[in-house]
Amino acid sequence: MTTKNQPLTDLEIASQAVMKPITEIADAAGIPADAIEQYGRYKAKIDPLKITAQGEDAKVVLVSAISPTPAGEGKSTVTVGLADALHQLNKKVMVALREPSLGPVMGVKGGATGGGYAQVVPMEDINLHFTGDLHAITTANNALAAFIDNHIHQGNALNIDPRRIIWKRVLDINDRALRKVVIGLGGPVQGMPREDGFDITVASEIMAVFCLATSIDDLRERLASIVIGYTFEREPVFVRDLQVEGALTLLLKDAFKPNLVQTLEGTPAIIHGGPFANIAHGCNSIMATQTARKLADIVVTEAGFGSDLGAEKFMNIKARKAGFKPSAVVIVATIRALKMHGGVAKTALVDENVEALLQGIANLEKHVETIRTFGVEPIIALNRFITDTEAELAAVLSWCQKKNVRIARTNVWEEGGKGGIALAEQVLAVLEDENTFSPLYEVTESIEEKVRSIVQKVYGGKDVQFTDQAKKQIAQIEKFGWDSLPICMAKTQYSLSDQPSLLGRPEGFTVTIREVIPKLGAGFLVCLTGDIMTMPGLPKTPAALRMNVDNGGHAVGLF
Template identity: 55%
Template sequence: MSIPSDISIARNARKKSVLEIGQALGVPAADLVPYGHDKAKLSPGFIESLEVRGDGKLILVTAINPTPAGEGKTTTTVGLGDGLNRIGKRAMICLREPSLGPCFGVKGGAAGGGYAQVVPMEDINLHFTGDFHAITSAHNLLAAMIDNHIYWGNALDFDLRRITWRRVMDMNDRALRQFVGPLGGVSNGFPRESGFDITVASEIMAILCLARDLADLEARLGSIVVGYRRDHSPVFARDLKADGAMAVLLKDAMQPNLVQTLENNPALVHGGPFANIAHGCNSVVATRTALKLADYVVTEAGFGADLGAEKFFDIKCRKAGLKPAAAVLVATVRALKMNGGVAKADLAAENVEALLRGSVNLGRHVENIRKFGVPVIVAVNHFSTDTAAEVEALQAYARTLGVEAVLCRHWAEGSAGIEGLARKVADLADRGEANFQPLYADDMPLMGKIDVVAKEIYRASSVVAEKAVLDQLAAFEAQGYGHLPVCIAKTQYSFSADPSLLGAPTDHVLPVREVRLSAGAGFVVAITGEIRTMPGLPRSPSAERIMLSEEGYIEGLF
C-alpha cells in the first residue's frame, strides 16, 4: 500500500477548531489565546487554577541511537497518544517544537510522520507561534546589552577575554561559529572574539523549558552568568538590568501551545532544546499542565536514551519533581541492522544475523533505563521491508532481556496500528512498579557526576579532561554550583564520543574539551568530542527541495 507524503497527509487532515480541542479538555474559551483556527496558547491563569488537581501518569518515549535508517520516536509518541485515546483512556501528548535549522538541513521537522502526526504540520515545523523567535530576541538582547555596557565605560569591569555569552540564531550556519567583532572603529565598540550558537542550544531555551512560571523565569534569567570580571568573579544578567526586558520578550512564549493530532487528540508542543547539546525535553510547564488535564501523558526526550532519557531523568524529573511511570524504547529492524554493520543501501534485504549483532544497542538502552527504576517496554516501529523472521528474532532477543517488544504499525495505520502497545503501556503504568531515582546525588562533585554518566550510561572506561577544564569545574563548585546536575553534550550516533562506533561499545574514553555554566537553567554543560553548538548544513540541504507549489502550498517539508 502506497502512503502519501507526510505533508500531503497533514494537508488533508480533518482538523477540529482549537476551541473544540480545548473544550474537550475543559479549557474555557476565554483561557485559550488562538493563533488562527488550529493552534492556541493556554493562559497562565488557567494553568495556575489546575494546581489543586491530581496528576496523571507520565510515560516517556525514548529510542535507540539514531541512524540514517530511521527510528520514529516522535511518530511513536504521537501514535501512542492516539492509541491510548482509541482504547478509551484520557491521554495527552507533550512534544518539543522543531528548530528551523534541521528543518532546512537534513534531520527534518518534529511533528511525527505518516498517519501519526500533530497538525498543522507546516506551521509547527516553521514559525509556529513565534516562541523560538522570542527566545532568539531575548538572548540577543542580553548580548547587545553586554557590548553596550562595555562601550559606555564597562562599569562592571568585564574582562573582555572572559565574556561567555554568545549570540544565537535558529538556523544551521557554520560560518558563524566563531568570529571577531565588533569591527569598524571606535564608534562600534571594542573588538573581541565570540560566536553564534543555534537557538535551541541557548541557555534561555533551557530556562524556558525548566521554569515553573513567569516569576521563576525572570529569576532564572537574572541568574545567567554572562562573563567574568578581571578578578574572576561572575557577572550576572541581573547586574546589567537585563532580566526584566528579557522576561517581557518571553512572556507569551512561556504559555504552552495547544494543537491536535490527525485523530483530533490534544497535544501540547512547547520548547525545544536539542538533546545532544542541551537537555532535550519539552517544557516543564507543558508537562505539568498535561498531567493535570489527562490520566496518561506521553512525552518524548531527544535522540537516543543515552542522551534524551538520561537528561529527562537526571535534569528535568529531578528539577521538576516528576515521577515517570513507564518508558517506551523505540527501535526499528532497519536501524538495528545498520548497528550490526549493514549499509543503508542494503537494509531492505533480510539479515537476521546482522539484526542480532546490532540488537546489543537496544539491550544497552534497556539496561540503562532500568537503572533509573523505570519499567520499560520496546516499540518496534514497523517498516514495509521488515520480514517476519526479523521481527520474530527481535522479539525473541527482547525476551532474553526480560522485556516485551511490540510490533507497531501506527505510521501506516494510525491508532489502529498501535492499539496493542497502548494497552500494554497503560497496564505497565497502572501497575505502579516504577521506583524512579536519578543516577547520582546532588552533593556529588561535578567531575564525579560526569564520570558516573560516562561509565554507567556510555560504558566508558574513563573520562579525560585538560587541567583548564578541571580548574573550571573547581571554580564552579567554589562559586556554589557544585550541587547542579550535569548536561553532557555528545554525539547522538554512538554511546561513545565517536559517531562511527555503533552497537554497544565499551572501554572507550570520553574526552571533555569544555565546560559551561548554565546557572539560570540550573546545570553544568560538559562538551565532549567534536560536538558543535552551531550545526552546519549538509552538502545537499533539505532547503534545496522546500518550495511553494503553483497553488501556493508548501512542498518538501518532512
C-alpha cells in the same frame, strides 16, 4: 517508511487532514474558554494560570529510542501514534512535544511533528514559524548580547573583561560561518572590537531556562542568574548585574505560554520549547508537561535521541526539577536500525540479515539496561517497516522473551492510532504498578563523580578523563560554589561513546570531557565531549533545496 498502497508524503497526508477548530480541541480537553488565546483557527496559547487540576496529576509516559541511525527510528511518530492509540482506548490523554528548530528542518534531520498518519497538525505551521516562540527566544538572547556590548561601550561600570565574555549570539538556522566572528569593527563609534560567535537558538541557555522555569517569577529569577562573563579580576558577572532580567522576561512573556494543537485523530497536543538533546537537555518545557498533567490522566512525551541523551537528561534534570517521575518508558527501535548497529550498510538494509540484527541488538540491550537502572521497566516499540522479514521479527521477539522485556509491534505511520493499540495496552499494564524511579546521582556529589556515573551507568564506558582546560574550569566552578548542579552532557547522538563511528554497544572506551560550562540560569553544568558543536552546519544537499510554495500559498517539499 512508505508502502505500495500509501505513496503519500507526510506533508500530503497532513494537508488533506480535516482539522477541528482549536476551540473544540480545547473544550474536549477541559480547557476553559478564557484560558485560550487563539493563533488562527488551529493553534492557540494556553494560559497556565487559568488551568486548575481536575484530580490527580497525570502519569507521564516517556518515549525514548535506541541510538539513532540514518535508517530512521520514528520516535516522534511513535509518540503521537501511542497517544492516539490511548485516545482510541478512551483514555484521557495528551501528547507533549518539543517545537521543531529551523536548523534541522532546513538541514537534514527534518521536522518534529511525527509522520504518516501519526502527526500533529498543522504540520506546515509547526515546522516553520509556529507561534513565534523560537523567534522570541532568539530575540531575548540577542538583546542580552546587545546589552552587554552597550554596557562596555558606555563606560563598563561592571569592569567586564571583553576577552572573557561567554555569552554568544544565536540564530535558528545551521550556519557554520558564524561559529567564530569579530564584532565592533569600524572605530570607537561602533563599539569595542572583540571575538564573538553564534550558537543555534536551541542551544541557547535562554532556551534551557525557558523549558525549565515553573512560573514567570521563576523564569525571571533564572534569567537573572545567567553568567554572561567575568571581570578583569575574574569574578562572575550575572544578568542581574546588568539589571535587564525584567526586559528579557517581558520579551518572553507570551512565548512562555504553552501551545495547543491536535493530532490527525484529534488528540490534544501541547508543543512548547525545543532544546537539542546532544548539546542541551532535549526535553519540552516543564510548563507544557505540567499543564498537560493537570488536564489529562496520561501524558505521552518524548526526549531527544536515545536513552543515553534525552532520556538520561529527562530523568536526571527535568524530572528532578519538576518533581515528578516517568511512570513508563517506551524505547523505539526498528529492525533496520538494529541491522545498522550490527554492521550492515544503509544500502543493504532491505536484505534479510538475522545475524547482523542479533549483533546490533546489543545496542537495544544497553538502552533497556539504562532505563532499568533508573528503576523504570521499559517497553520496546518495534516500529514496523515494509522490508522487515518474518525471520527478523521472530528473532527480536525471541530475544525480548528471553530477556523478559515487554515489546509491541507498532505500525502507526501507516495505520495511525490503530497501529499502536498493542503498544498502548503494554503501556497501560505497566502504568498499573508503581516503579522505583530515582535519578542516578545526587547533585551534591563531585562533578567528576556525577560525570563518571553517567559514563559508566548510561554509556557503558570504562572511565572518563578531563582535559587541562576542563580541570581549570571545574576548579573555578568549585571556587564559586556552583558544583552542586546536575550534569548536562553534550555528546554525539550516534554512539553510546563520544566517538560517532562506534556503533552497536562499544566497551572499554573512555569519554573525554574537553570543557565544563556553568549554566546557572538553567541550573546545570554542560560537559562538552568529542567535537560536538553548538552551531551545526548545513549538509552538502540541504533539505531546503526541495522546498517551495505553490500559487495557493501552500508548502511544497516540506517532508
